[in-house]
Amino acid sequence: MTTREEIIKKLAPKEFNKLGVIWVSLLCIVSLAGIIAYIDQIIRGLEVTNLRDYAIWGVYISNFVFFVATSFVGAFTASILRLSQKKWRTPLVRIAEMVAVSAIAMAGVAIILDMGRPDRIHYLFIYPRLQSPIAWDIIIITIYLAFSIMLLYIPNIPDFAILKKHHQDKPFLSKVYGFLAINWSGSANQIKIHQKTIKVIAVTMIPLALILQSVDAWLFSTTYRIGWDSTNLGPYFIAGAFVAGTGALITAVYMVRKFNNLEEFITEKHFDKLGRLLVFACLVYLYFNMNEYLVPAFKSTQGEVEHLMALFFGDYSLMFWFSVGGGLILPSILLMFRKMRKPFPMFIIAILVVVTSWWKRYIIVSPALLHPFMPIQGVPEEWNHYFPSLHEWLITGGTLALSMLIITIFVRFIPVVPIQRTIDEMGITETENDKN
Amino acid sequence: MENNKTEKETDRRKFLKLGLLSSVSVVAGTSLVSNLASVDEKLQSEKIRLLTPEGKIVEVDATNINKYPEAHITPTESRKGIPNRKFVMVIDLAKCNNARSCVESCQKAHQLDYHDEFMKILLIQNNEEDAPYWFPKPCFHCDEPPCVTVCPTGATFKRDDNIVLVDNNRCIGCKFCITSCPYSARIFNWGHKAKFDNKDIPYSPETGIPGTEGTVMKCDFCPDLLRQGELPHCAKACPMGVIYFGDKNEDIVTNGIETLRFSKLIKDRVGYRHLEHLGTKPNVYYLPAVNRDFPLERGLDKDEEILERYKNVPFIEEFIKSSKI
Ligand code: SF4
Numbered sequence: 135m136t137t138r139e140e141i142i143k144k145l146a147p148k149e150f151n152k153l154g155v156i157w158v159s160l161l162c163i164v165s166l167a168g169i170i171a172y173i174d175q176i177i178r179g180l181e182v183t184n185l186r187d188y189a190i191w192g193v194y195i196s197n198f199v200f201f202v203a204t205s206f207v208g209a210f211t212a213s214i215l216r217l218s219q220k221k222w223r224t225p226l227v228r229i230a231e232m233v234a235v236s237a238i239a240m241a242g243v244a245i246i247l248d249m250g251r252p253d254r255i256h257y258l259f260i261y262p263r264l265q266s267p268i269a270w271d272i273i274i275i276t277i278y279l280a281f282s283i284m285l286l287y288i289p290n291i292p293d294f295a296i297l298k299k300h301h302q303d304k305p306f307l308s309k310v311y312g313f314l315a316i317n318w319s320g321s322a323n324q325i326k327i328h329q330k331t332i333k334v335i336a337v338t339m340i341p342l343a344l345i346l347q348s349v350d351a352w353l354f355s356t357t358y359r360i361g362w363d364s365t366n367l368g369p370y371f372i373a374g375a376f377v378a379g380t381g382a383l384i385t386a387v388y389m390v391r392k393f394n395n396l397e398e399f400i401t402e403k404h405f406d407k408l409g410r411l412l413v414f415a416c417l418v419y420l421y422f423n424m425n426e427y428l429v430p431a432f433k434s435t436q437g438e439v440e441h442l443m444a445l446f447f448g449d450y451s452l453m454f455w456f457s458v459g460g461g462l463i464l465p466s467i468l469l470m471f472r473k474m475r476k477p478f479p480m481f482i483i484a485i486l487v488v489v490t491s492w493w494k495r496y497i498i499v500s501p502a503l504l505h506p507f508m509p510i511q512g513v514p515e516e517w518n519h520y521f522p523s524l525h526e527w528l529i530t531g532g533t534l535a536l537s538m539l540i541i542t543i544f545v546r547f548i549p550v551v552p553i554q555r556t557i558d559e560m561g562i563t564e565t566e567n568d569k570n
Numbered sequence: 571m572e573n574n575k576t577e578k579e580t581d582r583r584k585f586l587k588l589g590l591l592s593s594v595s596v597v598a599g600t601s602l603v604s605n606l607a608s609v610d611e612k613l614q615s616e617k618i619r620l621l622t623p624e625g626k627i628v629e630v631d632a633t634n635i636n637k638y639p640e641a642h643i644t645p646t647e648s649r650k651g652i653p654n655r656k657f658v659m660v661i662d663l664a665k666c667n668n669a670r671s672c673v674e675s676c677q678k679a680h681q682l683d684y685h686d687e688f689m690k691i692l693l694i695q696n697n698e699e700d701a702p703y704w705f706p707k708p709c710f711h712c713d714e715p716p717c718v719t720v721c722p723t724g725a726t727f728k729r730d731d732n733i734v735l736v737d738n739n740r741c742i743g744c745k746f747c748i749t750s751c752p753y754s755a756r757i758f759n760w761g762h763k764a765k766f767d768n769k770d771i772p773y774s775p776e777t778g779i780p781g782t783e784g785t786v787m788k789c790d791f792c793p794d795l796l797r798q799g800e801l802p803h804c805a806k807a808c809p810m811g812v813i814y815f816g817d818k819n820e821d822i823v824t825n826g827i828e829t830l831r832f833s834k835l836i837k838d839r840v841g842y843r844h845l846e847h848l849g850t851k852p853n854v855y856y857l858p859a860v861n862r863d864f865p866l867e868r869g870l871d872k873d874e875e876i877l878e879r880y881k882n883v884p885f886i887e888e889f890i891k892s893s894k895i
Pocket residue numbers: 708709710711712715716717718734750751752753754755756788850
């Protein structure tokens with residue numbers, strides 16, 4: 135039988151191996167390139183982007199929407215799984231929570247990138263106007279970020295206490311873990327409060343996640359723009375977030391499992407369950423897509439025709455069919471087969487889902503702006519089209535790399551599979567040795 | 571309609587004052603007194619003729635006219651609006667021949683670059699059978715302005731005198747107002763320009779100059795001119811008298827050539843507002859392009875660029891094809 139010590143040893147975060155170092159360096163380089171490009175954007179203004187008077191929002195905003203969407207699953211799934219008390223969820227929730235914190239934090243960063251005057255961001259608080267959907271967005275993102283951090287941190291307290299002991303040979307690390315463990319002793323009373331707190335946060339997280347996605351959708355649906363002006367947009371965004379988030383979760387779970395050799399704890403059964411979840415998410419999202427595209431196509435009002443033509447056959451058709459066909463239909467079909475729900479095929483499918491989810495946001499945001507009610511006349515030809523500039527790509531790439539870097543750092547210092555819980559579930563009692 | 575017209579005169583400036591200042595002596599009487607003290611003798615004897623709401627012409631001392639022009643209107647002051655006014659614009663599509671004087675004079679006054687147009691002349695053709703017409707489009711200064719609703723900082727605001735302005739000192743450049751304006755009335759300062767550094771004139775939201783990098787701008791109805799009793803630049807510049815401007819409270823609009831009753835003009839000519847169904851309640855009205863004064867082609871005999879501008883309009887496509895043969 136495995137002893138407690140063995141489990142701790144297996145599950146405690148490990149130092150990066152060679153591959154880990156390469157991975158982190160790569161992320162650092164891409165992030166750095168993004169930061170440099172952003173500094174240049176601050177100096178020269180938004181002129182460095184390909185945004186112009188008609189394509190007012192572009193890849194920065196769609197990237198923002200992608201992050202918001204991805205943050206959904208983390209918290210939502212984690213809460214549902216936590217509340218459902220299913221044993222198999224134990225190794226998944228924490229990775230989900232890490233993805234959530236990283237994504238929502240980067241969403242906050244991503245929206246600033248699009249601002250013409252980031253130096254005036256505090257005006258949002260000095261001159262607040264609550265009727266603006268941007269104000270709602272800022273409020274909900276802040277709250278959601280705070281709750282996501284709590285949902286990641288609080289369940290971790292017992293593990294931090296374990297790690298404090300485990301790392302006694304490294305005084306500094308041990309001290310940090312000790313600080314984070316805030317005097318956790320594992321007494322019955324502490325456990326009771328701990329369980330209760332987690333439950334309250336997990337329950338609160340569900341409405342928060344739904345509000346977050348809806349508010350994000352309302353940023354668009356409160357305008358008159360064809361393509362955004364839809365009462366379907368709230369649930370559409372929620373369903374889309376489910377897809378993007380589940381995809382991101384599977385990708386992260388696979389990579390963490392591979393690099394930390396956690397096959398024993400994250401089994402094929404987990405992938406099978408996640409695969410089923412992803413099919414379900416894709417099908418629901420497909421349904422909302424039908425509402426979003428086919429109903430307007432049926433009516434074919436003048437503006438809708440222009441917009442849909444650009445998506446189905448025009449400038450955006452490649453991305454459109456890639457995201458709907460490759461990102462929704464194909465995964466749903468493939469994942470129906472048990473063979474495809476094995477770790478590696480799932481990993482490939484999940485990457486496809488994440489990439490197409492990203493493009494999906496892009497084709498939600500930018501085409502709608504190029505078909506305003508008033509015809510676009512008397513502007514340079516390039517203003518009629520939009521494709522991100524090098525600056526925009528570098529900066530966007532930087533945000534994506536940063537988000538992965540955050541997850542990587544979490545994985546480096548926080549046990550991805552909860553130690554205490556695994557021990558409890560395996561029914562291992564503490565040895566005399568541990569109690570001291 | 572005829573009896574609404576006042577007599578025609580040659581001195582344009584005075585006409586401008588006719589309509590707009592018609593009730594200055596009544597409404598702003600108290601504030602004018604204080605101005606009197608500082609005015610020199612010669613000016614005091616100058617008389618200006620004004621039109622009262624009853625349609626009578628009265629002579630008023632020149633000094634009784636608001637002396638705002640010299641005053642700098644700070645961003646805070648600019649939020650209030652000119653008391654007791656409800657500004658409104660009427661654009662007579664039947665008279666427009668794409669002279670572009672409105673666009674050019676507006677760009678000059680607001681120090682705009684070539685592609686930055688507060689006033690845009692669109693060529694609208696509703697369907698292939700339909701006759702295309704010129705459609706000058708400023709900001710509509712909506713009574714239910716979506717741009718104001720979505721602004722998170724109040725940088726865009728609606729004043730009591732109907733005007734919607736942007737305060738470039740407060741705008742954070744989120745561009746939400748641009749996405750929410752259904753009339754594409756807003757433009758953005760994407761980069762830095764040398765002219766923004768010109769600090770000779772202190773910034774006022776009423777003039778919009780100097781501009782600021784990373785903020786929005788749009789047509790402002792020229793409140794600085796309105797305070798002086800003049801028409802906005804576009805209305806003043808139009809050689810065809812297409813653009814009427816006035817005050818709904820007084821029910822008067824003028825294009826500088828004739829002064830008309832606003833309500834009667836709209837009724838007689840079946841004036842309409844663009845995209846009425848959106849509920850934005852614009853303050854710019856259009857008189858339909860029927861019985862036009864000029865053939866449409868008159869607006870095309872300009873440079874190549876004009877054809878390029880409208881190349882997607884079916885009529886122009888035809889026009890280009892046929893003229894090439
Ligand atoms: S036309 Fe556009 S910018 Fe002008 S007030 Fe209306 S919504 Fe605002």
